[in-house]
Amino acid sequence: MSKIKLAIYLSAGCAGCEMALVDLSEKLIDALENIEIVWWTPTVVDLKYKDLENLEDKSIDVALVDGAVRLSEQEHVIKILRQKTKVLVAFGACAAMGGVPGLANFHKREELLETAYINTWSTDNPDGVLPQTEYDVNGSKLTLPEFYGEVKALHQVVDVDYFIGGCPPHHDHVAVAVEAIIKGELPPKGSWITSGKSVCDSCRRNPAQKGEIRKPIEKVRRTIEGTPDEECLLQQGYLCLGPVTQGDCGGSCPQVNIPCRGCGGPVAGKDFGARAVGALASLMTDEAVDEMLEKIPSLGKFLYRYSLPVSLINRKK
């Protein structure tokens, strides 16, 4: 069997997804028996952009892209990668849904710049200058790229074959996904590579595991309020998003007494926040709903922490 040709590209992300790959350690080394890394840029393997351009169309079997799309260069590289690749995977929350950096879409570009370069307390900027895309210093022109006013998920720029959630995906899930790719056991194009289970399914706090049903939520608690006991966090009023989140992490957060915030992506693959509101509202009393709105004023940011760019409410125009 010839080796599977794999490419990896870090777009506008934090490199955490790539650290998850590195954390495969021995498994990664084993996988290299079946996988040939043809391009891993700009982080690990020192290959140049032109090496990618010179490849034949569709000569890469699988490409993983982590990070969202923020700059024109990123869009450009991704388009070329799409052309050269048979199977393109949006790897991790940023690529699949826009991720945390996508929260920027709640604000206009000007607001973001003004905060960082003028209003922050330690900033010394008497003349109110902002970074310029072209600037002349002693007769030489220094240039900076313009960044897009909006952060996008990968499929908003090119066709994507598969999605993997998680911020980042847990390395155990990465191992499962890599194996599926090697064996060619992939779901239909356009799907998420996932166990299809929710976080609750793998959560030891799940009342269903004891054959009980979850009690309705009468009170809403922020994570700082009290110390949770061993029961379901949601049932105790902590807004755990486990019921609507894909649980390929194995329930990492509830295991350390912290509610899930949805980094795995929505269970049914549609608008995460809308699903979360639906699920929470159906469990909550009216008083609890009011309490939630009062305790968490920016419910949008809270619920769309990993998925704003692909949401229905999308962005501030």
Add this chain to the structure above:
Amino acid sequence: MTRLEGHGKITIIMDENGNFADAYFQTVEFRGYEKFLAGLPIEEVPRTVSTICGVCRGVHHTAATKASDGVYGVEPTETAKKIRELFLNAHYVEDHAVILYALGLPDFVVGPEADPAERNLIGLVRRVGVDIAKEILKKRKCAVKIFELLGGKPIHPVAGLPGGWSKKIEENERQEIEKLAKELVELGQITLQIFEDVILKNEKYMELVTGDLYRTVLNYMGTVDDSERINYYDGVQKIVDTRGNEIGRFRGKEYLEYIAERVIPWSYMKFPYLKQLGWNDIRDGEGTSIYSVGPLPRLNVSEGMNTPLAQEHYEKMFEVLGEKPAHYILSFHWARAIELLNAAERVLELAQDESITNSDVRAELGEVTGEGVGILEAPRGTLIHHYKTDDRGIVEEANLIVATTHNNAAINLAIRNAAKKFVKNGEIDEKILNYVEMAFRPYDLCLACATHTLPGRMPIEIEVYDSEGMLYRRLRNF
């Protein structure tokens, strides 16, 4: 292909004889965390800001957690403090190891003029041998295990809470951590041994380390404890001038009296400087208001390490360098190796403290004060997270100064000094690219914090312009 945007860019300008005239290092991406965190409850911030960087995620998590203590007017419990410090030190070992083996050491082990295709982690593995390399990887993974056990997630941790930590350590977990910690101490010793064998015993390299080529004379800042020893998690920020005289000391919110950040139109990264000395441009030498942070500056401001093995190496380093503060920037790598051992020893000490399994991991929260500052030493240097909230603890404004930003001017100067030495008579080649790169690699340029990248090879583009402003050569490693 379009020009590289998401990373760093160096521009060198030559005079009419083809000699160095000027050089600039620009950062070219921007993300806007300071704005979009507004509206989140402060306790949601630590797990959110870790995504500023997937490499040094643990330090953002911990600094924001410390800031959240302030917002709720609470001191974390003794046990929680120990857990946080243990977590941070394990993170140090893992992060410093990645940086040294992937970024710092290949220049020396493989050679500064070697083919760039060889001068990386893979070339390094070939030189030191697969067995040693595997051993190193396995030992580093021990730190990752501790990180996941305490933080909840293997990359972006979630366990830090105002006044404490979400999870207590069970006795069997403590024993497990203790075992892993012993491996980490060995990793520290192996690393310093490699450093000694490869660099200290090589005259040519020692000339690079202690020569004028990579020397910038600056002020330094770092955190020290009550006995003036380095502390990564907590202490007081100490600043010394170019001769080592103390010029300031601050805690928490007082940072605003000492540090200001200049905005320069040609970079997305601001330029911090020491406020009392006033902005006097990007220049080094006596009287400069530029300072740097990170492993070497920490050793420079302190009077020693808080663990015995690391202390021996600390003494040896300053003896060999022959000055304190040491201004030789390649010795950042040396300081980093010493810190790796120090952090490993600290993990072991904390893991052997049986009281770390106490169950008082969360303090009772006080009234919301509406403001919190979290300062700690990230592997790359001082990290400042500062938040203002409303009376319910909902974030209204934020200010973040990350290590790479503190070092922005220092990096510019290091590159300028190196380019000055290498750019002569219009002769520019690929070797120069690496010698210039070697000037910023000590700072472990994690633009992930301001932009993003992983310690592999920092993608960088160097453009050289002639005196007429025409592009003369473009060198790039991507």
